[in-house]
Amino acid sequence: MSKAASKAYSKLSTGKLSGWSEKSFEAPGHGTIMGKMFLQDQLQLTGCQISINSYAPGESMPIHHSHKENEEVYIFLSGKGQMQIDGETFDVAEGDVVRVATGVDRIWRNNGAEVMTYLVMQVREGSLNQCNMGDAIIPEKAVSWPV
Numbered sequence: 001m002s003k004a005a006s007k008a009y010s011k012l013s014t015g016k017l018s019g020w021s022e023k024s025f026e027a028p029g030h031g032t033i034m035g036k037m038f039l040q041d042q043l044q045l046t047g048c049q050i051s052i053n054s055y056a057p058g059e060s061m062p063i064h065h066s067h068k069e070n071e072e073v074y075i076f077l078s079g080k081g082q083m084q085i086d087g088e089t090f091d092v093a094e095g096d097v098v099r100v101a102t103g104v105d106r107i108w109r110n111n112g113a114e115v116m117t118y119l120v121m122q123v124r125e126g127s128l129n130q131c132n133m134g135d136a137i138i139p140e141k142a143v144s145w146p147v
């Protein structure tokens with residue numbers, strides 16, 4: 001199941017981090033979930049899913065979950081909280097990045113005094129063949145920007 005991108009790039013403005021609490025998505029069987037928006041459809045992502053997320057102080061993920069095929073990367077942009085991975089609880093804060101493997105139970109919360117914003121990226125575990133300079137094509141082309 002693969003999708004081809006339909007154009008050279010796609011761009012989406014998600015607004016300021018302070019507005020992410022107003023984002024939402026419809027979760028079948030769970031109604032409208034506030035403070036979370038998935039980007040795959042709007043950006044026509046073909047190899048990963050990304051969500052933008054905002055939790056107010058005291059908010060917690062209401063359910064535990066794990067993933068069958070996808071590892072997840074949590075990138076914390078502001079605030080602080082805790083994650084609980086297979087029963088181990090640890091603190092997270094702005095600037096922290098956490099990878100969670102497939103088949104591993106997870107839950108997290110904002111136990112700080114500030115809004116906690118974070119990104120979650122899902123990507124198929126074991127799918128990365130090459131990256132960085134190993135995947136880059138660098139033409140001999142002068143850098144030029146419109147004035």
Ligand code: ZN
Pocket residue numbers: 065066067072
């Ligand atoms: Zn997940």
